Amino acid sequence: MNSLIPPSNDAGTPLLSVRDIFKTYVQGEVETEVLKGISFDLFRGELVSLLGPSGSGKSTLLSVLGTLLRPTSGRFTMRGIDLTGAAEVMLTAFRNRNIGFVFQYHHLLPDFTAIENVMFPAAATDGGETDAIEERAAMLLARVGLGARMHFKATKLSGGQKQRVAVARALMNRPALVLADEPTGNLDRESAEQVMELLAEINAESGTTFLISTHDPDIAARCHRHITVIDGRIGETPPFPRAAA
Amino acid sequence: MRYEFKVALRYLASSKFQTVLLVGGVGVGVLIFSFMTALINGLTQFQIDQTVGSIPHVVIEPKEREPRVLPSDHSGTEVLAAVQRGTVQREQIRFWQNALETVENDPATRVAVPVVAGNALVTRGQVVEPVSITGVRPEHLSEVAAIAPAIVAGTANLDLDGVLIGARLAHNLSVEVGQPVVIRSDRGRERTVKVRGIFSIGIESLDERVAYMNFKSAKALLDLDHGISRIEVKLKDLDSAASAAQAFAGATGLKATAWPEKNKRLFDAIQGQNSTGGLIKFFAIVTIVIGVASALLLTSVRRKPEIGIMRSMGVTKGFVTKVFVLQGVLVGIMGALVGAPAAYGFCALLADVARRPDGTPIIPVDPAQGNYLAGIALATIASAIAAILPARAAAKVDPVEAINL
Numbered sequence A: 001m002n003s004l005i006p007p008s009n010d011a012g013t014p015l016l017s018v019r020d021i022f023k024t025y026v027q028g029e030v031e032t033e034v035l036k037g038i039s040f041d042l043f044r045g046e047l048v049s050l051l052g053p054s055g056s057g058k059s060t061l062l063s064v065l066g067t068l069l070r071p072t073s074g075r076f077t078m079r080g081i082d083l084t085g086a087a088e089v090m091l092t093a094f095r096n097r098n099i100g101f102v103f104q105y106h107h108l109l110p111d112f113t114a115i116e117n118v119m120f121p122a123a124a125t126d127g128g129e130t131d132a133i134e135e136r137a138a139m140l141l142a143r144v145g146l147g148a149r150m151h152f153k154a155t156k157l158s159g160g161q162k163q164r165v166a167v168a169r170a171l172m173n174r175p176a177l178v179l180a181d182e183p184t185g186n187l188d189r190e191s192a193e194q195v196m197e198l199l200a201e202i203n204a205e206s207g208t209t210f211l212i213s214t215h216d217p218d219i220a221a222r223c224h225r226h227i228t229v230i231d232g233r234i235g236e237t238p239p240f241p242r243a244a245a
Numbered sequence B: 001m002r003y004e005f006k007v008a009l010r011y012l013a014s015s016k017f018q019t020v021l022l023v024g025g026v027g028v029g030v031l032i033f034s035f036m037t038a039l040i041n042g043l044t045q046f047q048i049d050q051t052v053g054s055i056p057h058v059v060i061e062p063k064e065r066e067p068r069v070l071p072s073d074h075s076g077t078e079v080l081a082a083v084q085r086g087t088v089q090r091e092q093i094r095f096w097q098n099a100l101e102t103v104e105n106d107p108a109t110r111v112a113v114p115v116v117a118g119n120a121l122v123t124r125g126q127v128v129e130p131v132s133i134t135g136v137r138p139e140h141l142s143e144v145a146a147i148a149p150a151i152v153a154g155t156a157n158l159d160l161d162g163v164l165i166g167a168r169l170a171h172n173l174s175v176e177v178g179q180p181v182v183i184r185s186d187r188g189r190e191r192t193v194k195v196r197g198i199f200s201i202g203i204e205s206l207d208e209r210v211a212y213m214n215f216k217s218a219k220a221l222l223d224l225d226h227g228i229s230r231i232e233v234k235l236k237d238l239d240s241a242a243s244a245a246q247a248f249a250g251a252t253g254l255k256a257t258a259w260p261e262k263n264k265r266l267f268d269a270i271q272g273q274n275s276t277g278g279l280i281k282f283f284a285i286v287t288i289v290i291g292v293a294s295a296l297l298l299t300s301v302r303r304k305p306e307i308g309i310m311r312s313m314g315v316t317k318g319f320v321t322k323v324f325v326l327q328g329v330l331v332g333i334m335g336a337l338v339g340a341p342a343a344y345g346f347c348a349l350l351a352d353v354a355r356r357p358d359g360t361p362i363i364p365v366d367p368a369q370g371n372y373l374a375g376i377a378l379a380t381i382a383s384a385i386a387a388i389l390p391a392r393a394a395a396k397v398d399p400v401e402a403i404n405l
Ligand SMILES: Nc1ncnc2c1ncn2[C@@H]1O[C@H](COP(=O)(O)OP(=O)(O)OP(=O)(O)O)[C@@H](O)[C@H]1O
Pocket: A025, A026, A027, A032, A034, A052, A053, A054, A055, A056, A057, A058, A059, A060, A061
């Protein structure tokens, strides 16, 4: 499992440093201030939950941190690189190499097989499905328990299986950070637990940092630390039953 | 590009029905394009053949003599002079062998035909009819006029003692094949020849007033011992007539006229139908652009979430753009490869089947002139251009918005 480990050369300093992030959506005349000054740090190897009531701004925050959405103001750096004002082309390349996404919906490419989906983030930027890429994708699929379903069309997999393929895809380029927005939100309890188990294991094995938004206390309980957003600000984390260590 | 290609192919393969429709649409566009090209070119050829017989592409004639105006010494006074063309010397090409050789050796030339022409009277018994004599070498007859296929009696044989005349003239003279007639030229020379063949071209003036003779005997008859009347040139490429004429004029010092100048009305008519055909071809290509653009635009909308997720993975806008442009190019190539053979088959069928009882085609379409490569190239380019707009739309997809769909 050594190949799961992302390169680490700046241990000690935060992987992600978020300072005073504001985000206001503008729709014509209407302005909605969603993030109102968010600040926190994430360190390498952390498994962190992102909590908060519906509409509090969790998805917005994850989009900003994932460089999919520009903050209205504030700064955030990842691996020491300031991403706030970076050019779009640079952000695209950075995302490809450093950030993995898992969404509530799996968003697999329906016309591609499981392994093709996993290979995609590497193949699309490295000029094709090389042997090395295929090898790693097969390894990741085996790791998420789908070694026997590698060549299934994405549409031929169950919901839980699809989400596990999505997890493997997020890990393809050895990202330092995986942002997961309610990754179990669409799954039945058993599949949800399987997926969460997987995320926790991969975090332990590889030291990949995870920030996982969820409404599910059981999922949150598996995390080491919790960040709660209430009405666009960092708030108190309410008490909930801790999982057994 | 390899991976973009794979993704584009996969997308086309996944929406088979749409792809088949698109390929069919492009194919029809190419079919219309090539059919129109084959039709216009065939029609042009047909008109040229029909209206003027096989007209020469360039005619080389003696230069008109510049009449000299003698200078007057009444300087300061205005001189009014009426200038008349010289009639002292006959117009003919002297040293014609040199000019002929020059023209024959030009790479644009297919064949160069020396022609002697003049007026004469044909006499048989008491009947005298005026004719214009055209003298060519036997092997050149078919280049000068489509006589052989129009022969209704005898053969198109141009031996030294023979003449070919039109059906009306034969009727007026009451001659039949094998019978002799006396021809007296306007130079006063006379010769008795036998009618070897009678033709009916269907144009009265030709069938009544034209006679074809052997080059040598016509030369003697018309008193052109050292010259010829003109050189008629057939080019390899009809469209190069103007430039070829200029080149011939420069090389020989003679007057060279390209066919559009000699046949202004025919040329204008052909130009007219060419531009109509061009317009139809243009719309065929526009149809391809609209069809491909709208289908791919729909695809880009339908695949918005996928494109969004790709972008979130750090796939570049360039990649997305290429995937869509490649879809356009692939559809274009496939459509063209379907449409071009279909066009050829359609044209060949029309040319073959749609004929009047006498064998002439109802639609003078020429399958060999469909310009299929141009159709294939244009359809491919048009489809690629059509894909640009959808590709840009796809590349502009906002991942956050797309993922939340
Ligand atoms: N594109 C947008 N334009 C305008 N307002 C938006 C947009 N996206 C989100 N919002 C608003 O921002 C607020 C925060 O939305 P967000 O999706 O970040 O919340 P959330 O914490 O993820 O909620 P949930 O737990 O229900 O997923 C909501 O009030 C939402 O209506």
